[in-house]
Amino acid sequence: MEKKKIVIIGAGFSSLSASCYLAKMGYDVTILEKNKHVGGRAQQLHKDGFVFDMGPTFYWMPDVFDKFFNDFGKTTNQYYQITKLDPGYEVYAGVMNSICIAANFDTIVKTFEDKEKGSGKKLKSFIADAEENYHLAIKDLVYQPGENIFEIITPKTALKVGAFFSNIKSQVAKYIKHPELKQILEFPVLFLGAKPETTPGFYNFMNYADLKLGTWHPNKGMHQVAVGMANLAEELGVEILCEENITNINLQDNKVTSVATLNDTYTCDVLLSGADYHFTETLLPKKYRQYSEKYWNSKTFAPSALLFYVAFDKKIANVSHHTLFFDTDFSEHAKSIYDTLTWPEKPLFYASFPSITDDYFAPKGKEAGTFLIPIAPGIEDTPEIREHYFNIIIKRLEKITNQSIAPFVTFKESYCVNDFKEQFNSYKGNAYGLANTLLQTHILRPKLKSKKISNLYFTGQLTVPGPGVPPAIISGEIVSELIYKNK
Template sequence: MKKRIIIIGSGFGGLGAASRLLSAGHDVTILEKRDKLGGRAYVYEQDGFKFDGGPTVITAPFMFDDIWNAAGKKREDYFDLVPCDPFYRIFDHTGKSFDYNNDHEFTLSEIEKWNPEDKAGYEKFLGTTKAIFDKGFTELADEPFLNFTDMLKVAPDLIKLQSYKNVYSYVSQFIKNEFLRQAFSFHPLLVGGNPFDTTSIYAMIHYLEREWGVHYALGGTGSIVHAFEKLITEQGGKIHTSTEVEEIIVKNGKAVGVRLEDGEKLDADVVVSNADVAFTYKNLINPSHRKKYTDRKLANTKYSMSLFVIYFGTDKQYRDTGLAHHNIILGPRYKGLLDDIFHKKIVADDFSLYLHMPTLTDPSIAPDGHEGFYV
């Protein structure tokens, strides 16, 4: 049965949901409060530079292919992905670096530079990440855990995979060199998690990267947003930018539409919010309709870490500095620094950096002879 569906927000979640729902035959309208689509993938443009606002690492291109296939289209007709090699260049605080990619022998040769004994441990670690990926991603990634019994059903499998350990502890079973432990455990930081607190299920990211690679969208992440806009428009979806939702209208426990900032009301059979969960409950749903997610509960909930990001362009290029497309520049401390950030809530002077240098792969996003960065 065809339904009228309103989607609040146009991040990748909202865009992906819109296309899938259109492919299923529904009537879909996207409401975005900013002046263009993208959400956290918003693109900032100034003086000939393009800066991707948020996501820069594409590790599962098949998920985009699935969306385009469902629409009867080919993803490669809409945007181009190119592989990054190395996936990351990781520097220690002295400037010594470690590269890794999906060439197994190359990665082993890089490990050998740091600690030859860890090559065997790495191979064991890599072997276990497939089992974690099969359970954590293939089987459970799209399963809703709506109550405690849902988690109990999979608990035995998760215990067997040592999901009770954090990522750093899990990696440390196999890798002995401290810098390499950091190099293979930093991934939760990409999604705002602490490697010393986040479940070892996130070790599956390493398998995901090894199996499908790390990619960059030519033209920047914004080219994917533009591709979604084109696809959704072709599918008959309606898109409204500069349109802020003030409230999700709820009747008898069911969302029945939205009220816009200007007072206009739009009816819907289903409302999908791609805004942050906490923001959605606290700001878009009247407290009388949320007995469980009260303001107090939302205030006391533990959230993943935000980022402080600087976008900058330079009037010359830096091609002789030893930088790669994706760079992780670690400071002298790891656990202590993360304790400062996640638990003590302070920013120390010896912080680590993620430095994105997309112009190394794609000069088109900066003026000739210039470089664009995101740190």
């Protein structure tokens, strides 16, 4: 019997994940990727002996990656190696005033206690609740397809109802008073794409992932994870074709028959899009689109980002592999992203210096730095604006870490809203997808299966479970099971 053909648009984490599960289920799977590389946003820039992860840099929730490879009788270290970072990251609150988050939880408890008497015990209590939520989320909730509310209303979640209707900001405030410690507990929800005050308290499970499971580094960077997943996919029989830009989805009645690229036409029994959800629907006649422009415009999107990839002609002192610069007002910056939709006056920013850990990223005695400012999606993006913000963060970096840096910049590249739109057809140039607010959780997110086209499915950060690399991998597994169930 001939295998059913599945075409997948895009080779990001969710698509690579789905392709593996679908191939294992016996489907004939082809991935069509617009760009030259696999991994979507997890691409790399190579220049003059320097290497930069251009997209995600944090490797959190290692158990999700382990589960993925284990499902195929494999382990992660057959495809890439990971190292636990110590410190996991460092947070600056002012000039030469930083807190290091150690790899060991007991050390973190002591760090909190040293800053605020009594907070060590309170942190343990907070993380115990976060751990409960993590196991509940990972075992019972995030692997659900979001088809009906009773997937997540269970006897266990009923006991946690208060956590869904409270928010991270108020929850953290019940335990911790010190402003710098509060910021450390509030920052992980930025990975979910929303403000602490609009993110349900249940999502404190990100704090367990952060402080207990730790921060890891895949040797040679996050792109290696995507390469490992692509290698597994090909071992399972998946065909991955890069530089295949989708131009049309061909329909007969309410069914996809094939997709056209600039090079060829590919017939399929099922079409799965791991590309931007909104973009995919623009390839359909209006009557077959589930969500209107008004719908997308009304949603709370996770931030976009202004990124700089910078080569330094010396090693940078007083920083860690992951360093957060929270020396300005967290809530004011958040307002610029979610409320006023403007460029921030005094931006928080994040820096990654992977060459501290991994020689692959820079020549000996030099440093590779990636800098990220979270910004509102869809705002104006010009070379002049980029340059203005580069100067701001380099001056701040010099002042806060007490060293001369600007004269040692040998080159820089930038990436922002216009690039996300052009390269990934990303709605408003968002970087992370649709924010995980209460009104955009589970069944309130765009559906994995089209309601109007019988054999069209979606996966990735705009659908369930949400933004981030581990959720993208999970999304691929969920949608593959849905396709199999509906065969």
